[in-house]
Amino acid sequence: MVKQTDPSPQKKIEKIDAPLMKKMIVAATLWLNENQAEVDALNVFPVPDGDTGTNMYLTLFDAAKEVENIEEKEISKILDAFANGSLMGARGNSGVILSQVFRGFANGARKKKTLDTKEFSFALREASKKAYKAVMRPVEGTILTVVREAANAAQIEAEKTDDMRQLLEVTLFHAEETLEKTPDMLKVLKDANVVDAGGRGFCLILEGYLRALRGDSILEKELKKVTSLDPAKRGEPEKLEFAYCTEFLIKGKDIDLEKIRKYLNPHGDSLLVVGSTEVTKVHIHTNNPGKVLDFAVQYGRLSKIKIDNMEEQTETKYSSLPEPENEKEVPLEKDFGVVAVVAGDGLGDIFTSLGADELVTGGQSMNPSTQDLVAGCEKIPSERIIILPNNKNVIFAAEQVKEVTKKEIVVLPTTSIPEGIAAMMRINPEEDFESIIKEMKEGLEEIKTGEVTFAVRDSKVGGMDIKEGDVIGLFNGEIIVANNDVSRVSLDLLKEMVDEDDFLITIYRGEKIGEEEGEKIKEMVTEEFPECDVEIYPGNQPLYYLIISVE
């Protein structure tokens, strides 16, 4: 009998048991981490965006952490925990598909104590099926194809061998062969001269498994090592630092918004001070709402005071000040809540001021995980939550929230910040939930999105030779202009976007564009498009110089 937990290159491995599976998972995670940058570089568009390598690695990382914590003797239990972890950790479309692969694999291994070659290949077949089912319009030349072909190869090989190592070697070989063919199946890959990034990620996972079976040096790193890795700024489900969401209006004269902002800033986070010098809205998460109110009252009459204990997720209304027209009973539960995925504090403030209840950081720079989105949804005292992903690579992960929460989740498929804002503009709380959703959907369809950012690598797109670092302009997600100057690109981009039915151009400037430069761009755009109103707001988003909407 072979001692399976101590595989050596010489011995045949007939069965994978629970401890070995754990080692394989760790190895796959470490191996993907080693090669993350290479996968990231396979991005088809040279746009700084949620990168596939990073997304897959972070998904795997969260999944591996789940496995670390259990001492199960049955492989099915390990795989179950792994699948659940990957679902919660899923980031980006590639992460979500990966989580479906693991779910399918776990389903295929249900009630198994160990896996032999036949059982492993059966589970892989289930994984492939599950992944295909999860995608609404499966596209060949992606990770789906690679998984399916790997499963096919495994099935054939399992008839010939009872050695797991042999099985995985053949499976990996076929997966890589399929990967090499992905550019022939998908034109965008061919144009960009790359193989599919998700498919590559999957091959790396198989390779990690195999390395674990071979007992490669990578195995010597402990599982703890995995969890000590610090994936950049990830959204750990944290304990609330500030417990009370405090919100009110100040009605007065010559209210100094800047002064209020400065004073309140150290008293909490998510601070928002907006409005006019006569009516100012204040929103802050703080541990001392009394102090905040005390300070604010010197500027005028306070009204619409609302203090929520976010830890209790209940809502209490304090009518400490006489405000006869506001004496209506406020229900303990909100009728519905909104979670918006946003990067940049300026954009965050805009979403909050339009009525978003929770912001989840992410978008272009870093795709939030399903877990991050779940946490946002759970914080809102309402049973019905609308999620605005505001990025095409977040929509899928947002859909997964439905699998893990009891709340009713509606994902509005907003693919950009302007679409999210347009949807928020349509919310009329007087209407019923279904009408609101319908209105929001209409809103997001009526807006055109432009983005100005920089190329992360050399590439050829639509006949343009783009060099790394070039300023590029995207219209509804497609690169249509490239140049070396932000204002030049903005104007050229807008010329493509604006037609005669448009009346409003809104520019959200990123963290790299100062107020002065922003004003200059605004002036230029106003001059070029006299028939449109032009507005500019500080979005402070990373990576994207400008986000532009035309409507």
Next chain:
Amino acid sequence: MGKIAIVTDSTADLTKQMAEEYDITVAPLSVNFGDKSFLDGIEISPEEFYKKLRSSDRLPTTSQVSVGNFVELYKKLAEKVDTIISIHISDKLSGTYQAAVLAAKEISEAEIVPVNSKTVTTSLSFQVRMAAEEARKGSSKEEILKRLEKAQEQQKIFFSVKTLEFLEKGGRIGKAQALLGTLLNIKPILTVDREGYVAPLEKIRGHKKVLQKLAAFYGEFIDEHGPNCFQAILHAAAEEEAKGLKAAIEEKFGPQNIEISQLGPVVGTHTGPGAIGVVLTPR
């Protein structure tokens, strides 16, 4: 059959000429700059008001018509007529209608019928003119009230203000309160709803989009009710823009019989300058 007189208040923003032509008695509200009070439309014209508003560092306030004013006015009219139909600004926007109701109880010389128009400005004037037309034709009180009721069901007012501050300050913001304190430059299209409250209809960004939307609302209304409507473009010291909107509407929907009407001092106090809107009531 007895004679019927029609009374309204100055928030109908009737021109003097129109009031004379239709034989309508107008009870003036007041607008106050500091401790100085002016009778709306009598002691201060819209032009004078907007000029004063620009130079005044304090915002004006307004006062409703008092019960005493109404009693006096009704008594005088009662010498000549048997019935007075007194049509007034929405009771959700002013106490004027309530004052008329109280005054009516003091009068025995004639039958006084106070009517809550559930609207204001030119939309109110449409009701008043309809009533005057009917009275002139010799219609009965019941017939007139029936027509007013129908007008109240069908009338629409769409308007936009430069800033919500004036509505907020004057306490007339109603259901549009929710729009206060948003970070984006939102120009809501407001309406006076069926109950007579100011209510937001749609949130719009960008002034040019507001004008486009107002024209679209106009088109929707004409589609539903046909072109035989009282129709006007309202503005507060924004005549050029009102003319532009009229031109845009006529370009889109063909020449229309659209009045251009300036918001008077009392209504203007609550909208602020720059307000623009469209009012329609089927005839």
